[in-house]
Amino acid sequence: MKKFNVILCAAMIPLFSFPFFFRILQNSQQQNPIIIDHLCTDIDQIPEQWIVKAKDDFRIAYGHTSHGSQIISGMEVLFSLSELYTFNHDGSDGALSLHNRVPSGDLGNPNRTEWYYRTRNLLNDPECDRNLIMWSWCGQVSGASINDINTYLNLMNQLELEFPQVLFVYMTGHLNGTGEEGNLHQRNNQIREFCRINNKVLFDFADIESYDPDGNYFLDKYADDHCNYDSDGNGTRDANWAEEWVAANPGKCSFCSCAHSHSLNCDLKGRAFWWMMARLAGWDGETCDYNRDGYVDRLDLIKKQEDVFQELEDWKRDCWNPMDDCADINSDGVVDSIDLQEKQKQVSQKLRDWMESCGFQKKGRIKR
Numbered sequence: 001m002k003k004f005n006v007i008l009c010a011a012m013i014p015l016f017s018f019p020f021f022f023r024i025l026q027n028s029q030q031q032n033p034i035i036i037d038h039l040c041t042d043i044d045q046i047p048e049q050w051i052v053k054a055k056d057d058f059r060i061a062y063g064h065t066s067h068g069s070q071i072i073s074g075m076e077v078l079f080s081l082s083e084l085y086t087f088n089h090d091g092s093d094g095a096l097s098l099h100n101r102v103p104s105g106d107l108g109n110p111n112r113t114e115w116y117y118r119t120r121n122l123l124n125d126p127e128c129d130r131n132l133i134m135w136s137w138c139g140q141v142s143g144a145s146i147n148d149i150n151t152y153l154n155l156m157n158q159l160e161l162e163f164p165q166v167l168f169v170y171m172t173g174h175l176n177g178t179g180e181e182g183n184l185h186q187r188n189n190q191i192r193e194f195c196r197i198n199n200k201v202l203f204d205f206a207d208i209e210s211y212d213p214d215g216n217y218f219l220d221k222y223a224d225d226h227c228n229y230d231s232d233g234n235g236t237r238d239a240n241w242a243e244e245w246v247a248a249n250p251g252k253c254s255f256c257s258c259a260h261s262h263s264l265n266c267d268l269k270g271r272a273f274w275w276m277m278a279r280l281a282g283w284d285g286e287t288c289d290y291n292r293d294g295y296v297d298r299l300d301l302i303k304k305q306e307d308v309f310q311e312l313e314d315w316k317r318d319c320w321n322p323m324d325d326c327a328d329i330n331s332d333g334v335v336d337s338i339d340l341q342e343k344q345k346q347v348s349q350k351l352r353d354w355m356e357s358c359g360f361q362k363k364g365r366i367k368r
């Protein structure tokens, strides 16, 4: 009953329009979900132009407590390494504007709904210029019921309807050592499914800390938020995947202070954050590791060729035969053989551009 009242009251608030910006952002109306997970942590794959555009486009308010600070810690590491990843409060000097710990609290603190009212108060302030809202959990997905998560999802969705100019980032809750069968994983899957079906933006906090950078999986080994896991299946956590990976890859991890966890976990979260920002700024997320297996090689070229060829075949099927408006590729009002040639040219150019940017020579060898 309480949830019903919340939604009813919210629906009665008139929509507020922001005088500050007119750029139309993707939001609840976007065509596809944007899921940021463990496959989104290779910072070198993100084209710089989209990082720059994200810094220009977005003004963030990020409400979190200690676990949520892991993202900020990782962002600070990147900031210390490169001017590209600058962020500060007001967005001066070309940095990303991020109001850290604004609003106060987290998705479960002081209760499971206060974050919603705080968000609405923030966005209803005529002085507020924020156009992206992020909230993280502390530990409250662990003990959440299905209804608790529905409350979260419904209120997020409600905010999107109330503030269509603002983007909202969903999150899963951090690992707690209960594995694939634990309530945490089931509730995280509930969040994931909702985001996938409804085309939301999800920062998959738990998925990012379920894998090491080589793609080895630890959720089924009862990994927790410290990156500890049960290596021998005897029911107690005896190893730490972050420590193991760092020992095997010297010099590839920061020494940042990372709340409740290993600095590698914060590094990965900070990189995933910028991957998300680039996607939100318009990057399609396509990388040279096209088949996402961790290697850039001939298999990527083959997959890319297949997809580009398929794009042409789909166009022929949907636009060219039978003739449809989308067949007029050169927009001259006439559908003729020139359009077919244009489409063929377009897809081959697309393939050539990708090959060139990824260092593939004509015979499919990689230059680098």
Ligand SMILES: [Ca+2]
Residues within 6 Å of the ligand: 229, 230, 231, 232, 233, 234, 235, 236, 237, 238
């Ligand atoms: Ca063990």
Ligand SMILES: [Ca+2]
Residues within 6 Å of the ligand: 288, 289, 290, 291, 292, 293, 294, 295, 296, 297, 299, 300
């Ligand atoms: Ca690959």
Ligand SMILES: [Ca+2]
Residues within 6 Å of the ligand: 327, 328, 329, 330, 331, 332, 333, 334, 335, 336, 338, 339
């Ligand atoms: Ca034409």
